[in-house]
Amino acid sequence: MTFAATGPIPSRTQYVLEAVKRAILTGRLMPGQALVETELAAQFGVSKTPVREALKTLAGTGLVVMSQYKGATVRMVDAQMAHEVYDVRLLLEPEALRRSIARGDGFDEAAGALRRAATADDAAERSLANREFHRALYLPCGNPLLGRMLDEVRDQAALVSAVAWAAQPSWEKEAAEHQEILRLALAGDADGAAGALHAHIAEFVRRAFPEPEGESR
Template sequence: MTSVPTPIPSRTQYVLEGIKHRILTGQLTPGQALVETELAAQFGVSKTPVREALKTLAGTGLVVMNQYKGVTVRMVDADMAREVYDVRLLLEPEALRRAVRRGASLAAARDALTRSDRAADTAERSLANREFHRALYVCCGNPLLGRMLDEVRDQAALVSAVAWAADPSWEREADEHREILRLALDGDADGAASALHAHIASFVQRAFPEAQGEDGQE
C-alpha cells in the first residue's frame, strides 16, 4: 500500500507559511538567525509548531539547522545557485514543452504575469513570478516531473530574492516572460522551451557569474 503523508497541524502550517513568506520576500535574509522563542511570540504560538515548521523548512533547503549555531536562513552562493539552476535547466524547459504539446491551459500563467505587472511591491511581484513559472510546468502531464520541480522551487526563489535585492531586473524578466508565454500560446513548444531555457540561464549568469559551469553554460 502507498503510505499517506501525515497532515501538518494547522498551527505548524501557519507558522511554516509565515516564515517561508518572510524568507522568500527578503524580510528574513540569508544567514539570519531564527530564534524559536522570538518566532513563537511573533506568531502567537508555542515553540512546538515553530520547531516543527523549522524542521520542515530545513528539509526543503530554506534553512540550516546547526548543533552549535542554531537555525539560520540558508546562505546563497554561486555553488547553490548552480546546483538549483542546473536542475531547472534540465527539467523546466522539457516540462513546458510537454505542456504545450498536450494543449494544456496556460491561463494561470497569464494571470500570474498580469499580477506581476500590477504588483505594488517586491514581495507581491516575487510571489507572482513563482506562480508564473509553476503554471508553465505543472500541466506537463507527468506528476513526478512536476513534483521534482516543486522540490527546488523554494530554493530557486531564495536565489532570486538575493539576486533581486542586489540588482533588480524585473522589467527585463517580465519581457522574457511575455515572450515565453506568447510562444507557448502560439503552440510553439520547442520555441517556448528554448526561450525558457535562455531565460533561466541568463538570470543565473547575470546574478552569479561565478556559477558558470565547466562547459561554459549555466
C-alpha cells in the first residue's frame, strides 16, 4: 500500500490533481495511458510544475506510476493488484462498519449517497456516489487511523471498479446489495451488516478478477 504526501497543496496543483483523478476514476484516462506533462499543462492552462506535483501526489495514492524512462502513466490493473487492494478492504472495512453501527451512527450520508447513485445521469456520477456510500459506512467508526487507512486504498479500489465496470457493468446488482447493507446497518445488526458488506466486496472482485484454480486465497 502506498501513502500520499501530507501537507497543503497549492490551488493550481489541487485543480490539476482532482481533474486528472476524476478522469482516471471515470475511465476517460485508461490504465497504461501516458500522462504527458506538456500536454496536461496546455490542457489545464498551467505551467508544468503543478502538473508534475499533481502526478507525484497521484503516484503516492497508487493511481499513477512514475518511470524514469516512460514518464508518468495511469496504473495498470490486473488480478494481482485487484486482489491485493480488495484484501485490505476485506480485512478492514467490515470491522469499521461494525464499529460505526456500535457507535449508533444514523448513516444519513450513506443513504444520501445511495439516492444520488440511483438518480445519477452518467456512470461517472454513479461511481462517485458509490465511493461516497462506502466511505460513509466506515468513516464514523471512531478510529481516525482506521478511516485514513481505508481512505488510502479508496482510490485504488475505485480504479479497479472502473476497469471492471467497463468490461462488465453490474450496477443494479451492487445497488441492491448496498440497499441491504444499509438496511441491516440501520436496524443495528452489526454482524449482519458486516457480513453482507464482506460478501459484497468479496463477490465483486471474485467476479471481476477471477483467480486461476489453485491460487485462491
